[in-house]
Each structure stands twice: as structure tokens, then as C-alpha cells.
Amino acid sequence: MTCVETAAPDAAPAHPGPGVQAIVELPDDAQFRAAVRDWLDRALRALAGADFGRAAMHEMRFRRRWEDHLCQAGWSGLGWPRRHGGKELSLPRQAIFHEEYARLQAPLPVNMIGHGIVGPTLLLYGSEEQKQRFLPPLLLNREVWCQGYSEPGAGSDLASLTTRAVRADRFYRLSGQKIWTSFANVADWCFVLARTDPAQKRHGGISVLLVDLRSPGVTVRPIRQITGEADYNEVFFDDVRVPAENLVGGENNGWGIAMAAAGFERGTYFAPRIVRLQAELEEFVRLAAATPFEGGRAVDHPSVREHLARLVVDVHALRLNVQEILHQATSGTPPGAEGSAVKLLWSETHQRLLDLAMDILGPHVQLGPQEPAAPREGRWQRDYLWTRAETILAGTSEIMRNIIAERALGLPR
Amino acid sequence: MTGDFAAQDELQLLQDSARRVLADACPLKELSAGGADAVAIAARHWQLAKAMGWPGLMVPESAGGAGMGCRGLAILAEEMGAQFFCGPFLATAVVGPAIAALAGRRGRMTGLARAIAEGATVLAGAAVPAGGQWIAAAPELGVENDAAPRLSGTRELVEHPALATHFLALEIVRRGADRVGLLAAPVPAGTGVVSVPRQAFDVSCPIASIRFERAAVAPGDVLSVELSLDALTALLRPVHVAIAAELVGVAQSALDRAVAYAKERRQFGQPIGAFQAIKHRLADAFVLVANARLAVRQAARGDDEPASVEAARLLAAEAALKAAGDYIQVQGGMGISWESDAHLHLKRARRLAAAFGTSQGFRQALVDRFVASVLSPPVPPVHQGAGSA
Known part of the structure; x- marks a missing residue:
């Protein structure tokens, strides 16, 4: 057992079998995949106990405990350089890890902004002091991050943001409002886009600031979503003093940094999502086989089968797209519009899958998304509602189609 | 690895040369101008195909062909779709060699593959029975006297009859839940073969109904076997790959032309391609x-995925029909004129989408297999994810 693993503080059950470092060093991809699968499966079963596979496993309290356990055991900084505490895994190996994670239907991470956006951004654009200060706690998941991008007046048109940061001596004075900020209610830090030069138009004059959410003048107000959960927040900055050394990558360079940050996960972002989609599609078939429907089983109904065929084909196409994107990212091909195409197809396919699930549930759709007596403890209802968000967040379907039309087809803006 | 790079180079070479010569030969202008003779265009294209060695693309090197395999076939067929190649490529260069390989293992049709590669034999596929069902419930073709065989019966929708030296009579008959009977014979054009031309929906592909009246077949050229449905699917994989790839070519051509038109055409003071209604349709x-x-x-690589052939046929048909429909819609009134080449895309897409199986059939096969794999998994799943190539 490696020393990183013994650093786990929350008395997680001891983990038999090879440690993280030993798995990382396995020479063969197939061995690596099998070892990752085994490690994750044992660890999750041990930590979840009787809750394994149940709705409670996907609640915030357990999600955070699980993420802490993973990071403190060494499953963090997978693609980061070794000298910054990373594992320096190749893109295909990172994808394998995320695929196995998804196959297990392990709880979704909470600190994805920290690990996926903030860490890689600081590695590329951060000062030495920023790397020293922020990367070690991130690797151990001791600080949770959120991303202050959208504003009430700047949604799809992000560049129209108006949150102001005014330089005053060794500080910036930050004022404005962010909205749809995931996990700000549990986060310690926020990766904020703010306007530092109002004289410059739109994309110019924007900077990235790292803001301590415990600073005076910060108010976080959770927004209850249609699922009944509250992971989104409004974040108010009322003359918050942000130390000047928390500026990332130079003043007025924020837009370029934000765009680069959006591409960091290009190679590995969708792989786990497609694996999860495939697992849900199989789950749906089992539901449909167990659900009486119009005088037979739902799975045998011609209309259900017609829709199912469409979903099987689309998931097949998504899997091929993910392989292609990973292949391109690994060989260093500059990103095209494929990411937008996959986001579009993934979110709309996922939505159609949950539409179909609700169709066959019949009167059981009346059971609420947190009702333990509902099929899968309400997960169908919950995911049905959540998939409405997926065609909106991280670029709406409309914006994705605009990007494809303008960048891939060259149609006029 | 070097072998793979060499193969890549070979495929790239095939694509470059095909794109070049097919672009020069593209008949769209001629066809949309009206009055073009599709038979003459096909004859011209077939000369070109022979000069390029394409009839022998799928014939093994041992029989004088290129032994290219499905990956090369997909590349060439996509270019053919994009440039509206006319001519009996599918029957001669894809169906013919597949049947010849099956027959050859039983000591039949031993000279067919070589004759195709040499360009001596040109096949017109005669596979559709009067009922239109490509896998029929009962036989319609009859063969008498195996020593000096004579074939009788009818076939519909025979493509490029004028160029054929032989009609490849083909009959698939369902036998029980998962087996079929297959009868195949290359019948020489001429005595005993009556061809009645029909108006073609796809004007770039002449068709006829064929009546075999005790037509003579060379001894040893009749193949009659029973196959499992899986074996039939495997036999036809190159055929499906070729059709699907050609559909992708048609789709790409329609999309490219629709995009070009949307950039050019102005209404309300701007290019119509600036309107989101157009952008989103084309996206x-x-x-x-x-x-x-x-x-x-x-599907052309033919690895792990059992769903790949059906998914390829389904997606390719959908893409071609959607892109061709969009091309018409984006052009407004022009789109419904003969003068626009949009209808040529739509018509070819419709013809190909119904060749050797329907989307409904592929959809059913796909979903049957998927449901069975989930509800009664035959073997532990083999995960073929990223990085484990």
C-alpha cells in the first residue's frame, strides 16, 4: 500500500489488492482497465456498504465522501505532470479510467470544475505561486471549486458579462452577480470571469480571478431545480476584495483562457457519458421487459421497439464519435466542431431515452423523483427531469447547432 | 504497424485517384439539363471503371483482382455516390465476387471472379422477385437439367441491363426461422432472356424487368445452397458496406451543395444561410x-460490433434522405425543378435505401439482437472501449 493511500483521513475501509501507483504502472491497457475496474468496484462497495447501488449513493453527502476517498487514495491529477503530483496518464488511459468509473455507475464527482478546469488552467497559465498554493489541496480534494461564468444577462451570450473587477492597489474590488453556478453551495473557491476593462468590447477586457468564497461580500443562494435538488446557485459579489495575485494569466486575457479551458477535457469528457448512456439503455430494456404495457410487455410493443432502435443506433454513433475524438486528441489534431456535434447528439439522445422510459411507466410517473417506492427509487423520474437541463447547460442545443453551422459548414454568422 | 501504414497509403491513393477521375466524369449537369442518355453515360463510366481496375477491386489477387477488402470498397463507393457514378458496379464488382467466392468453395462458377477482374464479364443483378421482397417466402426461379442447366422465371428492377454480358440470377428464400435457401447463376445475355425496359425513378440508373425462358447456363455455374441468416449477413457485408458508403457520398454531395446555395442566395438583404432556421437544419x-x-x-473494418452493418445502413439511408430533402427545401422553388440536381440526389438516395433490405428490416434485426443481448446475455460482455485497440 502506498503512502498516499494511508493518508486517507476518513477511516475508509482498508483496500486490499494493488495500490493506485501499482495500477498506474501496469504496462498493458487491458490489465490497467481490469485493475481499475476491480479497484473501483471494491472501493465503492466497501465505502457504500448497504447503500451500494441505491439512491442514497447519489446524494451529496456520499458523493463528497467517495470523491475524497478516491482523491486521497491517489486517483486525481490523472493527466497532470508528475512534478506537480499528477499521474501523467495518456489520454486513452484517462478515458479508460473514466469509462470504468461510469460502467460501475459510481456517484458523479462534485469537484469536476476543480479537477477538470481549474487544475489544468493553472498548470498552463498559473504563476508558480498559484500552482504551489492551489494544486496540492486540489489533488487531495481538500478544496472544492465552482465556476463563475453565466450571469442573469449573459447566458448563451457569455461575452456580454458585466461583473466588474476594479484594480485598487494590491486588490481587485469585485462586484456583480453570477447564476447557474453548480456546487457554489459546497465550494470553497470560485473560478470567476470578470470584466477588468469596460472600454474594451465583448471578448476583450475580461479576466480570470480566483475568488475565496469565504471572503466578506460573497453571498451564495441555492436555486431549487425541477428535480427538487439544489445544486445550482446564484452568487453575489458585493465589493469583494480579491488579492491581485489571484489574477490568472494576466489582465484582460480571460476570454482566451476560458476558451482554452473548455477544450481541456475534449478527449475524455464524453467517454464516461456514453458508457453511462449505454448502461441506462440496457437498464431501460430490463425495465421494459418487466413492465406490463397495453396487453403485453412494454419491450415487445412495436412502438417501443421503433424508438428503441433509434436509441441503439444513436448510442452506437456516439460511441464511434467518442473513439474518433479521443483518437484526434491523442494525435494532436486541433479540435473541430465534433465536440459540439457529440454534445448535441448525446444530450438529445439521453432526453429521448428518458422520454421513452416515462412513456412506459404509465401511471407510475406520478411517483416523485425522491420516492423510495417508485421504480429505481425514483431515478427514472429524477433523470427525466434532469435530462431537460442537459440540452441547456454547457451550451444549449441551439448554440451547438449555430457552432456546427458556422464552424463546420462555414455559414455566415 | 508498417503494414498498417502501407494499407493506409494504399487507401489514400485509391481515394485520391477515384476523386479525381470521378469528378471529371460527374454526369449531374448532363442529367439535370434533361435529355441525357443514361445508358450512354453508364457505358462511358464503365469504360472508366475498367481502366481504373475497379471491377476487380474485391476479387482476390490470386484470381487477378486487387483483393482490396471492405475498407477500400467503402472509400471508392463513397466517391462514386458523391460524383454520381453510373454503371453496374454493385452487381459486377461486389455481389459477383461475393457469390463467386461462396460458389468457388463448392467447385462452382470457377472462372467468374477472374472474368470479372479482366472486365470480360459484366453482371446485371437480377435479385428482386415479382413480389418485391428481397428474401422471398417461396421460390420463383426454376432450374432444369443440372448437366446442361436451363433457368426460367422472372426478376424485377434489374439495373443496367444494356451493359450486361450476364444476368446474375439470385434468389433468397426463407426456410424456417433462421435459415435461407440461396440460388445463384450467371445467365448469359441473349437467347432465352427477355428484357422489358421500365421507367426508372432514379434517372441515372436504367432498369428493366427480365424474363428467363429456359435460358441456358454454363454447366457448373448454378449454385444452390442453404445458409443460416448469420451466414447470409456475413456474405452480404460488402454489399451493405458499398450501398451505405454510396449513400454517404450522396448525402455529402447534397449537403455541400445545399450549404453552397445557402451562402450564395440572398433574401431580406442577407444570405439565407445566416438564418438560424437554415443553419439548424443543415447542422x-x-x-x-x-x-x-x-x-x-x-462496418467496413468488420471488428467487434455485431450491430455495425445494420447501423451503417440505417444511418446512411437517413443521412442521404435528410440531406437530399434539405437540399430541395433550402433551394425553395428551384429545388423542385428538374433543372436543379437536387432531385437526382433524392432519387438515388431512395433507390439505394431500398436495395438488399429495408430500413424497417435493419431496425428490427438490430433491436431484436440488442434486446436479446440484454435480457439473456450469451457470454460475458467484451468491453471494447477507448485505448484497448
Whole structure:
């Protein structure tokens, strides 16, 4: 057992079998995949106990405990350089890890902004002091991050943001409002886009600031979503003093940094999502086989089968797209519009899958998304509602189609 | 690895040369101008195909062909679709060699593959029975006297009859739940073969109904076997790959032309391509075409995925029909004129989408297999994810 693993503080059950470092060093991809699968499966079963596979496993309290356990055991900084505490895994190996994670239907991470956006951004654009200060706690998941991008007046048109940061001596004075900020209610830090030069138009004059959410003048107000959960927040900055050394990558360079940050996960972002989609599609078939429907089983109904065929084909196409994107990212091909195409197809396919699930549930759709007596403890209802968000967040379907039309087809803006 | 690079080079070479010569020969202008003779165009294209060695693309090197395999076939067929190649390529260069390989293992049709590669034999596929069902319930073709065989019966929708030296009579008959009977024979054109021309929906592909009246077949050229449905699917994989790839080519051509038109055409003081209603329509077509191409390449590689052939056929047909429909819609009134080449895309897409199986059939096969794999998994799943190539 490696020393990183013994650093786990929350008395997680001891983990038999090879440690993280030993798995990382396995020479063969197939061995690596099998070892990752085994490690994750044992660890999750041990930590979840009787809750394994149940709705409670996907609640915030357990999600955070699980993420802490993973990071403190060494499953963090997978693609980061070794000298910054990373594992320096190749893109295909990172994808394998995320695929196995998804196959297990392990709880979704909470600190994805920290690990996926903030860490890689600081590695590329951060000062030495920023790397020293922020990367070690991130690797151990001791600080949770959120991303202050959208504003009430700047949604799809992000560049129209108006949150102001005014330089005053060794500080910036930050004022404005962010909205749809995931996990700000549990986060310690926020990766904020703010306007530092109002004289410059739109994309110019924007900077990235790292803001301590415990600073005076910060108010976080959770927004209850249609699922009944509250992971989104409004974040108010009322003359918050942000130390000047928390500026990332130079003043007025924020837009370029934000765009680069959006591409960091290009190679590995969708792989786990497609694996999860495939697992849900199989789950749906089992539901449909167990659900009486119009005088037979739902799975045998011609209309259900017609829709199912469409979903099987689309998931097949998504899997091929993910392989292609990973292949391109690994060989260093500059990103095209494929990411937008996959986001579009993934979110709309996922939505159609949950539409179909609700169709066959019949009167059981009346059971609420947190009702333990509902099929899968309400997960169908919950995911049905959540998939409405997926065609909106991280670029709406409309914006994705605009990007494809303008960048891939060259149609006029 | 070097072998793979060499293969890549060979495929790239095939694509470059095909693109070049097919672009020069593209008949769209001629066809949309009206009055073009499709038979003459096909004859011209077939000369070109012979000069390029394409009839022998799928014939093994041992029989004088290029032994290219499905990956090369997908590349060439996509270019053919994009440039509206006319001519009996599918029957001669794809169906013919597949049947010849099956027959050869039983000591039949021993000279067919070589004759195709040499360009001496040109086949017109005669596979559709009067009922239109490509897998029929009962036989309609009859063969008498195996020593000096004579074939009788009818076949519909025979493509490119004028160029054929032989009609490849083909009959698939369902036998029980998962087996079929297959009868095949290359019948020499001439005495005993009556060809009645029909108006073709796809004007770039002349068709006829064929009546075999005790037509003589060379001894040893009749193949009659029973196959499992899985074996039939495997036999026809190159055929499906070729059809799907050609559909992708048609789809890409329609999309490219629709995009070019949307950039050019101005209304309300701006190019119509600036309107989101147009952008979003074409963005959806782009996604479908890209997916179809990925699915066809995967089906051509023929690895792990059992769903790949059906998915490729489904996505390719959908992409071509959608892109061709969009091309018409984007052009407004021009789109419904003969003078626009949009209808040529739509018509070819419709013809190909119904060749050797329907989307409904592929959909059913796909979903049957998927449901069975989930509810009664035969073997532990083999995960073929990223990085484990």
C-alpha cells in the first residue's frame, strides 16, 4: 500500500489488492482497465456498504465522501505532470479510467470544475505561486471549486458579462452577480470571469480571478431545480476584495483562457457519458421487459421497439464519435466542431431515452423523483427531469447547432 | 504497424485517384439539363471503371483482382455516390465476387471472379422477385437439367441491363426461422432472356424487368445452397458496406451543395444561410452525415460490433434522405425543378435505401439482437472501449 493511500483521513475501509501507483504502472491497457475496474468496484462497495447501488449513493453527502476517498487514495491529477503530483496518464488511459468509473455507475464527482478546469488552467497559465498554493489541496480534494461564468444577462451570450473587477492597489474590488453556478453551495473557491476593462468590447477586457468564497461580500443562494435538488446557485459579489495575485494569466486575457479551458477535457469528457448512456439503455430494456404495457410487455410493443432502435443506433454513433475524438486528441489534431456535434447528439439522445422510459411507466410517473417506492427509487423520474437541463447547460442545443453551422459548414454568422 | 501504414497509403491513393477521375466524369449537369442518355453515360463510366481496375477491386489477387477488402470498397463507393457514378458496379464488382467466392468453395462458377477482374464479364443483378421482397417466402426461379442447366422465371428492377454480358440470377428464400435457401447463376445475355425496359425513378440508373425462358447456363455455374441468416449477413457485408458508403457520398454531395446555395442566395438583404432556421437544419444534416460515415467505416473494418452493418445502413439511408430533402427545401422553388440536381440526389438516395433490405428490416434485426443481448446475455460482455485497440 502506498503512502498516499494511508493518508486517507476518513477511516475508509482498508483496500486490499494493488495500490493506485501499482495500477498506474501496469504496462498493458487491458490489465490497467481490469485493475481499475476491480479497484473501483471494491472501493465503492466497501465505502457504500448497504447503500451500494441505491439512491442514497447519489446524494451529496456520499458523493463528497467517495470523491475524497478516491482523491486521497491517489486517483486525481490523472493527466497532470508528475512534478506537480499528477499521474501523467495518456489520454486513452484517462478515458479508460473514466469509462470504468461510469460502467460501475459510481456517484458523479462534485469537484469536476476543480479537477477538470481549474487544475489544468493553472498548470498552463498559473504563476508558480498559484500552482504551489492551489494544486496540492486540489489533488487531495481538500478544496472544492465552482465556476463563475453565466450571469442573469449573459447566458448563451457569455461575452456580454458585466461583473466588474476594479484594480485598487494590491486588490481587485469585485462586484456583480453570477447564476447557474453548480456546487457554489459546497465550494470553497470560485473560478470567476470578470470584466477588468469596460472600454474594451465583448471578448476583450475580461479576466480570470480566483475568488475565496469565504471572503466578506460573497453571498451564495441555492436555486431549487425541477428535480427538487439544489445544486445550482446564484452568487453575489458585493465589493469583494480579491488579492491581485489571484489574477490568472494576466489582465484582460480571460476570454482566451476560458476558451482554452473548455477544450481541456475534449478527449475524455464524453467517454464516461456514453458508457453511462449505454448502461441506462440496457437498464431501460430490463425495465421494459418487466413492465406490463397495453396487453403485453412494454419491450415487445412495436412502438417501443421503433424508438428503441433509434436509441441503439444513436448510442452506437456516439460511441464511434467518442473513439474518433479521443483518437484526434491523442494525435494532436486541433479540435473541430465534433465536440459540439457529440454534445448535441448525446444530450438529445439521453432526453429521448428518458422520454421513452416515462412513456412506459404509465401511471407510475406520478411517483416523485425522491420516492423510495417508485421504480429505481425514483431515478427514472429524477433523470427525466434532469435530462431537460442537459440540452441547456454547457451550451444549449441551439448554440451547438449555430457552432456546427458556422464552424463546420462555414455559414455566415 | 508498417503494414498498417502501407494499407493506409494504399487507401489514400485509391481515394485520391477515384476523386479525381470521378469528378471529371460527374454526369449531374448532363442529367439535370434533361435529355441525357443514361445508358450512354453508364457505358462511358464503365469504360472508366475498367481502366481504373475497379471491377476487380474485391476479387482476390490470386484470381487477378486487387483483393482490396471492405475498407477500400467503402472509400471508392463513397466517391462514386458523391460524383454520381453510373454503371453496374454493385452487381459486377461486389455481389459477383461475393457469390463467386461462396460458389468457388463448392467447385462452382470457377472462372467468374477472374472474368470479372479482366472486365470480360459484366453482371446485371437480377435479385428482386415479382413480389418485391428481397428474401422471398417461396421460390420463383426454376432450374432444369443440372448437366446442361436451363433457368426460367422472372426478376424485377434489374439495373443496367444494356451493359450486361450476364444476368446474375439470385434468389433468397426463407426456410424456417433462421435459415435461407440461396440460388445463384450467371445467365448469359441473349437467347432465352427477355428484357422489358421500365421507367426508372432514379434517372441515372436504367432498369428493366427480365424474363428467363429456359435460358441456358454454363454447366457448373448454378449454385444452390442453404445458409443460416448469420451466414447470409456475413456474405452480404460488402454489399451493405458499398450501398451505405454510396449513400454517404450522396448525402455529402447534397449537403455541400445545399450549404453552397445557402451562402450564395440572398433574401431580406442577407444570405439565407445566416438564418438560424437554415443553419439548424443543415447542422442536423452535418451531424447525421458525419455519424453515417463513422458507422460505415466501422462496418467496413468488420471488428467487434455485431450491430455495425445494420447501423451503417440505417444511418446512411437517413443521412442521404435528410440531406437530399434539405437540399430541395433550402433551394425553395428551384429545388423542385428538374433543372436543379437536387432531385437526382433524392432519387438515388431512395433507390439505394431500398436495395438488399429495408430500413424497417435493419431496425428490427438490430433491436431484436440488442434486446436479446440484454435480457439473456450469451457470454460475458467484451468491453471494447477507448485505448484497448
